[in-house]
Amino acid sequence: MGAREAGLPERVPVDGLPPRVTIWEVGxxxxxxxxxxxxxxxxxxxxxxxxxxxGLTTLEATSFVHPKWVPQLADAEQLLAGLDRREGVRYPVLVPNERGLDRALNAGVGHIAIFASATETFAQRNLNSTLDEQFAMFEPVVTRARAEGLEVRGYLSMCFGDPWEGVVPAEQVVRAGKRLLDFxxxxxxxxxxxxVATTGQVAKLIETFGKSEVDVSALAVHFHDTYGQALANTEAALRAGVSTVDASAGGLGGCPYAESATGNLxxxxLVWLLEGLGIDHGVDLGxxxxxxxxxxxxxxxxxxxxxxxxxxx
Known part of the structure; x- marks a missing residue:
């Protein structure tokens, strides 16, 4: 049976879940x-x-990181110049610093993302910065981007566990996340x-953000499937009110700076799960x-x- 002829799971709506989920495609x-x-x-x-x-409406297209660090994305300008932009589809790009923002502005993008760390060690290894210094680097990027009319998303890595520091306290993640939102x-x-996250940990972190007066509508989740928990953790986030979920077509990817990371959700x-739960997603699975x-x-x-x-x- 070919993909287009394949059936879908029975839709069985569950109370308390978002009626629609935005899939942030990172493939x-x-x-x-x-x-x-x-x-x-x-x-x-x-x-x-x-x-x-x-049917995917948010496609993270590329990154303006220095080609030395991610050679695969050295063609960012060429890709964006050749992109056939569809109406109703957003094409955000990752921007690591102000030089990357300059490149993004020159390429005419309308939506960027920055990538910060919730832990000291990963900030040092990934950003060559301390946990606090990274925010000094990101603040002018966000401020300039917003002044230019761009939407800005903040990625926060190592929110549940760090290979060097172990379990990351929820309060530490919230402090780092709120700084990005405040920018x-x-x-x-x-x-x-x-x-490494589990469902209870996911629920706890989202609840901790809520106690810190961060509305759940401002949160998205990005799970890797190293221990086979990505879908379970996604459902836990949905039950907590999250309605934007990151995923990668075909499960491509990982993290080049975290060797133990396996592929993205x-x-x-994700679409199979959402379909079965009766949650609208807008994607043609076939x-x-x-x-x-x-x-x-x-x-x-x-x-x-x-x-x-x-x-x-």
Missing amino acids: PRDGLQNESAVVPVEVKLEFLDRLAGA GCSQLSLGDTIG ATED ALVETSVWMAGQLGRPSPSRVVNALAG
């Missing part, structure tokens, strides 16, 4: 950033177009960078599966997504 950026073989820009552009055609970030994505697996099968062929290896493998036979 083109986070999914591809640590591929060892350079993916041609033409393939990336087709990937983005196929994802938009499948002017309109959304904060809570990252389980090494995939697969978008197809078209998305076909896209991930195509991309797996470009990369020369099968997709790790369970749903892709179940439906693509």
